[in-house]
Amino acid sequence: MEIINKLIDKSALATLIERFTKSGKEVFAPVKSKGISEFARVETIQDIDFETIATKQSAKSLVFPKVEKILSYEKTFDDVIVNNVDYTQFPEVIAFGNRPCDAAGFIPLDAIFAGELVDEIFKARLEKLTVISISCKKADDYCFCTSVNGGPGNTTGSDILLTETTADEYFVEIVTEKGKAILDANTDLFKDTAAIDKTPFLAKLEQQFTQEVINEKLNGIFESDIWDKQAMRCVGCGACAFVCPACGCFDIQDETKGKNGVRHRCWDSCGFKIFTLHTSGHNPREKQAQRWRQRIYHKFSYQPEQQKLFGCVGCGRCSRACPSDMNIAEHLKEIAVL
Amino acid sequence: MARIGVFICHCGENISATVDCPKVSEVAAKFPGVAFSTDYKYMCSDPGQSLVVNAIKEHKLTGIVVSACSPRMHEPTFRRACAEGGLNPYQCEMANIREHCSWVHEKGDKTDQKAIDIVRMMVEKVKRNNALLPIKVPVTKTALVIGGGVAGxxxxxxxxxxxxxxxxxxRDPSIGGHMSQLSETFPTLDCSQCILTPRMVEVAQNPNIKLYTYAEIESVEGFVGNFNVKIRKKAKSVDETLCNGCGMCTTKCPNKKNPNEFELGMGNRPAIYVPFPQAVPNIPVIDKTQCTYYKNGKCKICEKVCQPKAIRFDQEDEIIEVAVGAIALCTGFDIKKTDFFPEYGYGKYKDIIDGLQFERLASASGPTSGEIRRPSDGQVPKKIVFVACAGSRDPAKGIEYCSKICCMYTAKHAILYKHKVHDGQAYIFYMDIRAAGKNYDEFTRRAIEEDQAQYIRGRVSRIYERDGKLIVVGADTLMNAQTVEIEADMVVLATAGVANKGAEELAQKLHVSYDQHKFFSEAHPKLKPVETNTAGIYLAGACQSPKDIPESVAAASGVAGKIACLFANSELTREPLIAMVDRQAPPMYSSCTGCFLCQPVCPYNAIEREEVKDRNGNLVRELAFINPGLCQGCGTCVAVCKSKSIDIEGYTNLQMYAEVDALLNS
Amino acid sequence: MEDIKKLARELLADNKVQLVLGFENGTANRVRPAFFTTPEAVDKLIYNEFCIQNIALYLKKDICQHAASLAITANPNVVRSILQLAAENQIKEEKIKIIGITHEGKCVGLLDFKAAEEFSKTQPKGLKDEDKALIEKIQAMSLEEKFDYWVEAFSPCIKCYACRASCPMCYCGKCNVESNNPQWIPVAPHKYGNMEWHMMRAMHLAGRCINCGECNRSCPVDIPLNILSYMLSDFVLEEFESEAGLSAVFTPALSSYTMVDKENFIK
Amino acid sequence: MENTNIYVPYKMKIEKITEEAPFVKTFRLKFVNEEDASKFSFRTGQFGEYSVYGEGESTFCIASAPTREGYIECTFREAGRVTKSLANLDEGDVIGFRGPYGNIFPIEEWKGKNLLFIAGGIALPPMRSVIWNCLDLRENFKDVTILYGARSVSDLVYKHELAEWNARPDVNLVTTVDPGGEDPDWKGKVGFVPTILSEMSPSSENTIAIVCGPPIMIKFTFPVLEKLGFTDENVFTTLENRMKCGFGKCGRCNVGKVFVCKDGPVFTLKQMKELPNEY
Known part of the structure; x- marks a missing residue:
């Protein structure tokens, strides 16, 4: 679809959000509480934090929650009755005010959960999701979207992208049919405009490397000692994977109470030792360095090979969340110049 | 493929009067994994057991739950039946619906439901039981007897x-213990030393007995059948192999004014001494704290006079390591010094003595050659007051328990006194006369009736001196608590019997438990009176609680019997319900982190450090190892293990979890 | 800082240690743990008020396990951790050289365990004012309020286990939550799974936690786990007169019994 | 609602349980719903996820041959939580099954060739599916040789079938146990699989070798095959890695760029050599 350009002012935006919530849609946006900004359900525009560069966690939980029922079961004396999840009943969700990198993160996630066998639960959530992103005016030391084919005004993954042009007005890019549906239902709130050069309204972020270079470098350095060096201070927690908008690895767990139980899918991380541990005690990725290497290879070598896309959107959340300053951009830069 | 059999016992009417047994059986039959369920009037009867055996065979059961009484009662019975049916005996579990249900509840649906729940829990447990094999432990057929008193x-x-x-x-230079200090014994008035000394000599001469005197236990390691004991043989400064016991050294020692412990301070002895003439072994020791040579570097007279040249001033303590299979603890008791009763003036007045001192005064070998003479001036006391329960049965001030022997020995003292001082009068303050025992009551009656001991039921409140007499003030509770005042020449306090000094330390070395009075604890007050909680360590005599001679001897023979049973086989069999540390094939080896925080909690000292080495002999890990010989399966280590690396066989985490799960999520 | 660098350089130059564990400048104005193996590399070693990460954690990691001997720049939290780890048989004195650093950043030179014990006693546990305020607030709550408070506080937990991964005392090769036969703790990050996980961890640390606050610092969703540990430590200190991190010989209050232990919790 | 949820297993009933060796059992499973049975088909080499509700899922290959219709079989050793609870089940109990997943042994391509099967211990089950598949289409292949070894006599699985193969004139079966694992009645060979293979010295001419076994056996068997002249394309094996989903989403079973669940579990030695050493 060709991008449709519009303008919207802040009061119209407030009305738009009101209309969403009144029509039963669930609106999730960055909300600041106790000093940290996270995606949360909002009712009005006042609840929303427009300033935060990046929420601590990504918006992925809107389509891939940290724990999600994939089926339930009931045991009887000699039988088990399995109940499917009714994913037709998922609510319509609006992701609002997320950054372009968050929106871009839905693409590699979708690539994981689609594939030959489609994960209908994920698919249903994604179909019910409309993404209204806001371009970045600011970036911090951890941002590197421009190095991974993204950018502060990138439209990938967004249904609508807003760019603040004046104190009261946003330049609107309607990117998809879903976005257009919103426009069509609320034409009174939008004003016409010609295409605008967004550059002056966007954060400046220097490109440090390209994904393609990383991808190419990775071909020859699997056995390099750089992995040991880089992973030396990694503590082996899963924070990086859990805050990552593109990490989709999961675990499946049963929980039973009496006769009834639920099978859950919950976030997991390739950084954990038991992720790949065999029952025999053998572990294909025994060392933390191997697990760090897996993380980089998965995003920059395997995913490009399997799904023709990269598994990193440059949001920098992993680096921000890391307790021991494992900065992925720094490490990638190191790899790029090998 | 769990195929569990459930057997509900009516226990006559013990269970069935309250619990609907057929209903429980019916419900249990529908539990997942239950292949057979039935109820019967007496499951423990022969036909009941046959029912179990046949059901196992017929229904190809993989485990059974006998829902009846406490496992304490009949678990062994049904384990045997289980084995007879061809299953591992540990595939049997008891669901206690008697003590835990029928006996404590009224008839009703809720009670039935509880019985059902108990059965369900055990069904879930037994599904997860492992076949276990009894543990075989080799036995070193040597016993260690600690303490050389009459019990030892x-x-x-x-x-x-x-x-x-x-x-x-x-511990002392001679065996014999307190009995060797006694004059006569109640109730027969046999001469104590006359009956004891032959036994002491027998010990010395028995080729199967190795005797270490003047020695103490340094450390004990190992477990039943396999203890390694270090004995500290204190330096006697005398070469035992050379000394011929001539006594020249003790006669010639110039330093003779040392208080004699054997006489409880009522006499002196030289710095090199044999504690008493009949001592076994008859070999002197030098008291280094008193010997002039050790103190001043000069003297050595004993060395000069010793013909066999047996004096060794340079002798050092020797550590002897021995391997033993069982330990008999016979360390005896002590009597409480009465200085915590200042109102009785002990210590202040020389003529207030304790019972043991009186024994020495009455003994023919004692400091007065058996004449009753008071310590202060050697006069024969004409009026003597005995105070029983001096410290015993006194929770407010002394100790709450009864010292048991005082009633009898006080009666004996009164009789002996009367026999020796015909015109003397003995008064005895007492609380009750406890004379239960063969010929004991007759004995105390003899003291009252034949030997005119005057028993006054009441307690002494104060003793003080007036005009050279000891004024004993007490109350006679049989005379309306009238105050009684007796002018006595001498007072004997029957002070409380207490744990021997060093008992606590020894108990800790041996890992046996002890009570608040530091007396060693038996494993079961009724059914295991001579065993301790540590397998292979037994108790005899007054180290357990105050005991008289026949009781101590009986317990000692009991211990000997236990040890002889233990030694009857070259291997001993133990129940395999013990803790195990998780072990896995490399590269994991174990989930144990080797923090050893489990070590201090083990009451049996069963947790050891195991070194795991790789093929090249390099240390890979340190892991906890639970010695199967020592572990009693108490489970304390399981509770403190953070990484859940310890499991008790028969009570694994998985089994316990399944039980709780069955209960909560039914 | 210069004396710390000098010490580190000498230790490496004299072959007294193979590795120095310390800090270097990181990205985005952060500092980060670093591993120095040559005297020249020590040029990059830093120590300042931002070097608060508890690097004792790395003593149990491969790099330190494989080094025959090592030195560590140790602020009071690190010293406490080392002593506690030693008490739990996780590190040996002969392998480690402690470069002691006070709360104020002053280097006190090399500490053996005995000196470290003395040092540890003179360096009080630091507690931030806001932490104190929070503790007071929680202590004033009723039992039910406390329960609700913690359920709420744990609810954002995503089970990334950064608390566990960054805690020097969480060294179990197989964590309780990974033990699945039986599955003691639900793995899923829902209300009960989170509650049970954090309660279990708190109990495992009770009396062993040295209160460095690393769990809170590393938590991406900012759960005040340090407060929970601190309150438990405080309780253990009060009830059992036992404090972690003061000695290399130590029996935790919760796995030992003495005659003076109070039994007032039996109601 | 039609079930398109890829995580929902088929319901299967345990029809028969066979004890193969200590802690090793074979389940014969039948679909509870006819409709599922009619839709289901698999090919040799594929695997599935077996559910015990409340405990979780475990991954094993389908050990029966696709040529034997109407049921599937799996053989497993009690090791972890799920396999232990599977072992606790009885005939008639219901479990879940998801699958088939993974790639296949390309037996179509092996027509007219000799087949050399080499298996060790509990790795015979994946091989058994191929063996029966090939034996059921016996006319398609020339010589069939099976070399099977286990730690001890009691650890040998499928003892009845070994006897059956042994009795067949068109199969050359060699069984061996590790030194010390023999018992007095043992009539097979004694020695490790690679050693016995060297002794047998089978021709590599027009021959496909299929190797399944513990990593240590595989490690020492490949060089023997190479020495015998087998080319990497003609040597097949299966890989195992920890799995959760079975279809390349959960992210843990990959070896380099390939997912064992999706792109495997069957690999040629040639493919293996291109993979990083992460298995």
Missing amino acids: IQAALDIANAGHKVIMVE
């Missing part, structure tokens, strides 16, 4: 006469 002597002789080796360790 008896135990040692009985074990030795059963054909086993015995190592006896005595």
Whole structure:
């Protein structure tokens, strides 16, 4: 679809959000509480934090929650009755005010959960999701979207992208049919405009490397000692994977109470030792360095090979969340110049 | 493929009067994994057991739950039946619906439901039982007897006469203990030393007994059948192999004014001494704290006079390591010094003595050659007051328990006194006369009726001196608590019997439990009176609680019997319900982190450090290892293990979890 | 800082240690743990008020396990951790050289365990004012309020286990939550799974936690786990007169019993 | 609602349980719903996820041959939580099954060739599916040789079938146990699989070798095959890695760029050599 350009002012935006919530849609946006900004359900525009560069966690939980029922079961004396999840009943969700990198993160996630066998639960959530992103005016030391084919005004993954042009007005890019549906239902709130050069309204972020270079470098350095060096201070927690908008690895767990139980899918991380541990005690990725290497290879070598896309959107959340300053951009830069 | 059989016992009407047994059986039949369920009037009867055996065979059961009484009662019975049916005996579980249900609840649906829940829990547990094999432990057929009093002597002789080796360790220079200090024994008035000394000599001469006197236990390691004991043989400064016991050294020692412990301070002895003439072994020791040479570097007279040249001033303590299979603890008791009763003036007035001192005064070998003479001036006391329960049965000030022997020995003292001082009068303050025992009551009656001992039921409140007389003030509760005042020449306090000094330390070395009075604890007050909680360590005599001679001897023979049983086989079999540390094939080896925080909690000292080495012999890990010989399966280590690396066989985490899960999520 | 560098350089130059564990400048104005193996590399070693990460954690990691001997720049939290780890048989004195650094950043030179014990006693546990305020607030709550408070506080937990991964005392090769036969703790990050996980961890640390606050610092969703540990430590200190991190010989209050232990919790 | 949820297993009933060796059992499973049975088909080499509700899922290959219709079989050793609870089940109990997943042994391509099967211990089950598949289409292949070894006599699985193969004139079966694992009645060979293979010295001419076994056996068997002249394309094996989903989403079973669940579990030695050493 060709991008449709519009303008919207802040009061119209407030009305738009009101209309969403009144029509039963669930609106999730960055909300600041106790000093940290996270995606949360909002009712009005006042609840929303427009300033935060990046929420601590990504918006992925809107389509891939940290724990999600994939089926339930009931045991009887000699039988088990399995109940499917009714994913037709998922609510319509609006992701609002997320950054372009968050929106871009839905693409590699979708690539994981689609594939030959489609994960209908994920698919249903994604179909019910409309993404209204806001371009970045600011970036911090951890941002590197421009190095991974993204950018502060990138439209990938967004249904609508807003760019603040004046104190009261946003330049609107309607990117998809879903976005257009919103426009069509609320034409009174939008004003016409010609295409605008967004550059002056966007954060400046220097490109440090390209994904393609990383991808190419990775071909020859699997056995390099750089992995040991880089992973030396990694503590082996899963924070990086859990805050990552593109990490989709999961675990499946049963929980039973009496006769009834639920099978859950919950976030997991390739950084954990038991992720790949065999029952025999053998572990294909025994060392933390191997697990760090897996993380980089998965995003920059395997995913490009399997799904023709990269598994990193440059949001920098992993680096921000890391307790021991494992900065992925720094490490990638190191790899790029090998 | 769990195929569990459930057997609901009516226990006559014990269970069935309250619990609807057929209903429980019916419900249990529908539990997942239950292949057979039935109820019967007496499951423990022969036909009941046959029912179990046949059901196992017929229904190809993989485990059984006998829902009846406490496992304490009949678990062994049904384990046997289980084995008879061809299953591992540990595939049997008891669901206690008697003590835990029918006996404590009224008839009703809720009670039935509880019985059902108990059965369900055990069904879930037994599904997860593992087949277990009894543990075999080799046995070193040598016993260690700690303490050479009458109990130790008896135990040692009985074990030795059963054909086993015995190592006896005595702290003092001679064996004999308190009995060797006594004059006569109640109720027969036999001369104590006359009956004891032959037994002491027998110990010395028995080829199966190795005697270490003037020695103490340094450390004990290992477990039943396999203890390694270090004995500290204190330097006697005399070469035992050379000394011929001539006594020249003790006669010639110039330093003779040392208080004599054997006489409880009522006499003196030289710095090199034999504690008493009949001592076994008859070998002197030098008291280094008193010897002039050790103090000043000069003297050595004993060395000069010793013909066999047996004096060794440079002798050092020796550590002897021995391997033993069982330990008899016979360390005896002590009597409380009465200085915590200042109102009785002990210590202040020389003529207030304790019972043991009176024994020495009455003994023909004592400091007065058996004449009753008071310590202060050697006069024969004409009026003597005995105070029973001096410290015993006194929770407010002394100790709450009854010292048991005082009533009898006080009666004996009164009789002996009357026999020796015909015109003397003995008064006895008492609380009750406790004379239960063969011929005991007759004995106390004899003191009252034949020997005119005047018993006054009441307590002494104060003793003080007036005009050279000891004024004993007490109340006579049989005379309306009238105040009684007796002018006495001498007072004997029957002070409380207490744990021997060093008992606590020794208990800790041996890992046996002890009570708040530091007396060693038996494993079961009724059914295991001579066993301790540590397998292979037994108790005899007054180290357990105050005991008289026949009781001590009986317990000692009991211990000897236990040890002889233990030594009857070259291997001993133990229940395999013990803790195990998780072990896995490399590269994991174990989930144990080697923090050893489990070590201090183990009451049996069963947790050891195991080094895991790789093929090249390099240390890979340190892991906890639970010694199967020592572990009693109490489970304390399981509770403190953070990484859940310890499991108790028969009570694994998985089994316990399944039980709780079955209960909560039914 | 210069004396710390000098010490580190000498230790490496004299072959007294193979590795120095310390800090270097990181990205985005952060500092980060670093591993120095040559005297020249020590040029990059830093120590300042931002070097608060508890690097004792790395003593149990491969790099330190494989080094025959090592030195560590140790602020009071690190010293406490080392002593506690030693008490739990996780590190040996002969392998480690402690470069002691006070709360104020002053280097006190090399500490053996005995000196470290003395040092540890003179360096009080630091507690931030806001932490104190929070503790007071929680202590004033009723039992039910406390329960609700913690359920709420744990609810954002995503089970990334950064608390566990960054805690020097969480060294179990197989964590309780990974033990699945039986599955003691639900793995899923829902209300009960989170509650049970954090309660279990708190109990495992009770009396062993040295209160460095690393769990809170590393938590991406900012759960005040340090407060929970601190309150438990405080309780253990009060009830059992036992404090972690003061000695290399130590029996935790919760796995030992003495005659003076109070039994007032039996109601 | 039609079930398109890829995580929902088929319901299967345990029809028969066979004890193969200590802690090793074979389940014969039948679909509870006819409709599922009619839709289901698999090919040799594929695997599935077996559910015990409340405990979780475990991954094993389908050990029966696709040529034997109407049921599937799996053989497993009690090791972890799920396999232990599977072992606790009885005939008639219901479990879940998801699958088939993974790639296949390309037996179509092996027509007219000799087949050399080499298996060790509990790795015979994946091989058994191929063996029966090939034996059921016996006319398609020339010589069939099976070399099977286990730690001890009691650890040998499928003892009845070994006897059956042994009795067939068109199969050359060699069984061996590790030194010390023999018992007095043992009539097979004694020695490790690679050693016995060297002794047998089978021709590599027009021959496909299929190797399944513990990593240590595989490690020492490949060089023997190479020495015998087998080319990497003609040597097949299966890989195992920890799995959760079975279809390349959960992210843990990959070896380099390939997912064992999706792109495997069957690999040629040639493919293996291109993979990083992460298995």
